Amino acid sequence: xxxxKHIWRGAIxxxxxxxxxxxxxxxxxxxxxxxxxxxxxxxxxxxxxxxxVHGAPGACAACHDDVAAAKAQGGHRTVECEVCHxxxxxxxxxxxxxxxxxxxxxxxxxxxxxxYLAARPAAMPQIDLREHLDLGPQDPxxxxxxxxxxxxxxIHSP
Amino acid sequence: MNDRKHAPGVSRRDFIQAAARGAAGxxxxxxxxxxxxxxxxTVSGGPARGREGYAYDPTQHRWIYLVxxxxxxxxxxxxxxxxxxxxxxxxxxxxxVERYQVSRTGRTWIxxxxxxxxxxxxxxxxxxxxxxxxxxxxxxxxxxxxxxQLCPVGASFVSPDGVVxxxxxxxxxxxxxxxACPYGSRFIHPETHTASKCTLxxxxxAKGMTTACVQNCxxxxxxxxxxxxxGDEVAELIAxxxxxxxxxxxxxxxxxxxxxxxxxxx
Numbered sequence: 549x550x551x552x553k554h555i556w557r558g559a560i561x562x563x564x565x566x567x568x569x570x571x572x573x574x575x576x577x578x579x580x581x582x583x584x585x586x587x588x589x590x591x592x593x594x595x596x597x598x599x600x601v602h603g604a605p606g607a608c609a610a611c612h613d614d615v616a617a618a619k620a621q622g623g624h625r626t627v628e629c630e631v632c633h634x635x636x637x638x639x640x641x642x643x644x645x646x647x648x649x650x651x652x653x654x655x656x657x658x659x660x661x662x663x664y665l666a667a668r669p670a671a672m673p674q675i676d677l678r679e680h681l682d683l684g685p686q687d688p689x690x691x692x693x694x695x696x697x698x699x700x701x702x703i704h705s706p
Numbered sequence: 707m708n709d710r711k712h713a714p715g716v717s718r719r720d721f722i723q724a725a726a727r728g729a730a731g732x733x734x735x736x737x738x739x740x741x742x743x744x745x746x747x748t749v750s751g752g753p754a755r756g757r758e759g760y761a762y763d764p765t766q767h768r769w770i771y772l773v774x775x776x777x778x779x780x781x782x783x784x785x786x787x788x789x790x791x792x793x794x795x796x797x798x799x800x801x802x803v804e805r806y807q808v809s810r811t812g813r814t815w816i817x818x819x820x821x822x823x824x825x826x827x828x829x830x831x832x833x834x835x836x837x838x839x840x841x842x843x844x845x846x847x848x849x850x851x852x853x854x855q856l857c858p859v860g861a862s863f864v865s866p867d868g869v870v871x872x873x874x875x876x877x878x879x880x881x882x883x884x885x886a887c888p889y890g891s892r893f894i895h896p897e898t899h900t901a902s903k904c905t906l907x908x909x910x911x912a913k914g915m916t917t918a919c920v921q922n923c924x925x926x927x928x929x930x931x932x933x934x935x936x937g938d939e940v941a942e943l944i945a946x947x948x949x950x951x952x953x954x955x956x957x958x959x960x961x962x963x964x965x966x967x968x969x970x971x972x
Binding site for chain 2: 567570574578581583584585586587588589591592593595596597598599600601602604605626627628630631634635656659660661663664665666667668669672
């Protein structure tokens with residue numbers, strides 16, 4: 549029986565290794581890991597918690613009902629206010645105005661959607677910029693090229 | 707000898723054996739969760755219900771996405787909205803828009819200047835363009851994800867409601883997933899140095915809102931639906947009309963579907 553100590557040594561080493569594994573896992577693996585799958589369950593709830601930047605549709609109407617009502621009647625009824633201006637979070641917090649809402653008066657804003665492109669669906673109203681503005685091929689674009697004729701009310705409700 | 711050094715009745719051998727048994731018992735109680743190497747949840751894909759006390763239950767939804775290529779005007783409003791909503795670093799994209807222009811001979815020009823963040827300008831190809839369209843792209847939130855499978859640390863995962871997400875705290879930035887995604891939907895964030903991607907605006911969905919890209923699309927080209935909601939319009943469209951997915955040959959089973967998608971689109 550003098551060889552039995554080999555078995556004991558092996559058993560002790562194995563037990564020590566298994567203990568190290570189990571104890572190591574306990575401290576290395578976050579508690580919520582495996583709650584819903586092979587990932588940290590808390591991560592999902594952390595994603596849920598971050599605050600939205602854009603408001604819900606119609607959030608602007610609470611304070612700008614005149615513009616919202618006009619917009620609902622015109623060609624831009626499907627265009628959210630935040631597309632042309634900016635996200636609600638920079639402007640309003642807890643029902644109070646906290647910052648200025650950007651107002652983009654550049655022709656580029658309109659060109660995003662209305663400049664003629666071959667790939668655009670034909671039903672979309674499109675313009676050839678230079679033709680519409682009556683500019684020669686070399687003339688520079690005035691920065692606020694569209695606002696002279698399409699004024700504020702016309703833009704909100706074309 | 708025993709009688710001299712120890713309390714009568716308890717031999718050294720007995721004491722050590724009892725102590726060892728006690729310690730083993732304690733260890734089993736303490737580390738039982740760790741001993742069950744594969745928990746029941748990992749196998750079954752999650753619990754039947756979400757956590758108590760949260761308004762949103764991820765197990766009760768199944769998000770699906772539908773892009774109508776025929777409606778997309780290529781304005782890039784979605785790209786700008788996504789950038790603002792999710793604080794996407796400049797020159798990186800969680801969603802972007804590609805333009806396809808096909809000539810009579812079948813030659814195809816594909817471009818997406820700065821992800822279409824600033825829209826498109828006319829592209830002079832010198833050929834007769836007979837077909838042209840825009841293809842908005844985003845993470846396809848595949849059912850059979852190539853990206854999640856190979857994450858070595860369990861940072862990439864598919865949520866119970868079908869959204870592919872990255873746990874920033876666990877991600878080690880090895881970028882295996884970035885290379886594995888056949889749609890180019892992932893990137894390494896230049897500041898956090900972790901994988902970053904479309905979250906389907908999970909924070910908005912959880913509050914009953916829609917995604918920033920869907921909300922800011924002026925033509926309804928992008929829509930999101932819940933396949934577990936009764937009578938969901940988007941789910942109905944996907945089920946009953948002709949829709950395609952990108953790269954179907956890869957069998958990734960995207961949950962992002964495309965209507966009126968030209969065969970040239972990749």
